Amino acid sequence: MNGPAEHPRYAVVVPTLGRPSLRRCLEALAAAPGPGPARLVLVHDRPGDGGAPPDLPVPEALRPVTVVVPGRARGPAAARNTGARRAGNVPWIVFLDDDVVPSETWRTDLARDLAAASADTAAVTARIDVPLPGDRRPTDNERNTAGLATARWITADMAVRTEALDAADGFDERFHRAFREDADLALRLLAGGWHLAEGSRRTTHPARAADRWISVRQQAGNADDVLMRRLHGPGWRDRAAASRGRLSRHRAVTAAGAAALLCALTGHRAAALACGLGWAAGTAEFTLIRVLPGPRTRQEITDMILTSAAIPPVATWHWLRGLAQHRSVIPTRPARAPARPPPADRAPGPAAPTGETRRTEGTAARQEAA
Structure with missing residues (x-):
């Protein structure tokens, strides 16, 4: 051999x-x-x-x-x-x-x-x-x-x-x-x-x-990105030629959705409506940029609608988990x-x-x- x-x-x-x-x-x-x-x-x-x-x-x-x-x-x-x-x-x-x-x-x-x-x-x-x-x-x-x-x-x-x-x-x-x-x-x-x-x-x-939820499971990588920042500093993405992704937008959409729920529960209807519209706009934009380049079949569109709503809070959760898990990394x-x-x-x-x-x-x- x-x-x-x-x-x-x-x-x-x-x-x-x-x-x-x-x-x-x-x-x-x-x-x-x-x-x-x-x-x-x-x-x-x-x-x-x-x-x-x-x-x-x-x-x-x-x-x-x-x-x-x-x-x-x-x-x-x-x-x-x-x-x-x-x-x-x-x-x-x-x-x-x-x-x-x-x-x-x-x-x-x-x-x-x-x-x-x-x-x-x-x-x-x-x-x-x-x-x-x-x-x-x-x-x-x-x-x-x-x-x-x-x-x-x-x-x-x-x-x-x-x-x-x-x-x-x-x-x-x-x-x-x-x-x-x-x-x-x-x-x-x-x-x-x-x-x-x-x-x-x-x-x-x-x-x-x-399966449909593969893109949602992949959001666990946001915790790994926290570890990379702890290990290699804030400029690691440039040195590794890594995409910056959409985490900041995911956090904003998640915050809008959470605020809409909180305002609705506390009786602040106008604020709940404004935050809800912000969440809906962010989710719709994310869905659209994923649907347009694809085959646009009924199954693909359905998958993109469902996962585009799920990805922002899941990505935010894994980012927070990474902050807690890797807080002591040198x-x-x-x-x-x-x-x-x-x-x-x-x-x-x-x-x-x-x-x-x-x-x-x-x-x-x-x-x-x-």
């Missing part, structure tokens, strides 16, 4: 809940020509699945290098750390999600990406393709998934230098969802003097079918790159800022497992 000695050795880590998409991901990985992984680590992270490892759909060509390890059901950041500790002694670890499909030339392209990486390159990202339907306008969920194609750093397919991952003590396991854990790692690496590069390999991330510590002589065409950069952060189980546990 391994390529010639001149190709950088790598392991692949795939956190999975055992979804059907895993089969297609692994089949594409196995079928691609080029140097294969020294190890494939599947972290089975479904809650409550104890005992023997499950029988996952590993292609025959990958079985000799595959290990299946149980996760701790604490989210993808923790699962990736678990997988990285079982990756063995390799210079690179490639993190894949179980719902992506590597391209037909993925392994060859990956080898070229890793070989071209400079000594201070901590990670090499892939180019993510999100296919959208060609016969109709995309739904709200499909448009949200399509945003992955322009994300600056995304662990759906990211190769990370093991040395850099150890310097960062792995992913921050306080991020329990598949949200912001990749941007947090990237900002810590950049602050420590590492470089992040864009690779040439391509990976497809299909837009999965989802600024993060940069993942410092080792001191190396700078290349002739690159002047030494400024010293990285200092700070403190919680350490995960990263380096020591990885050495113990290897």
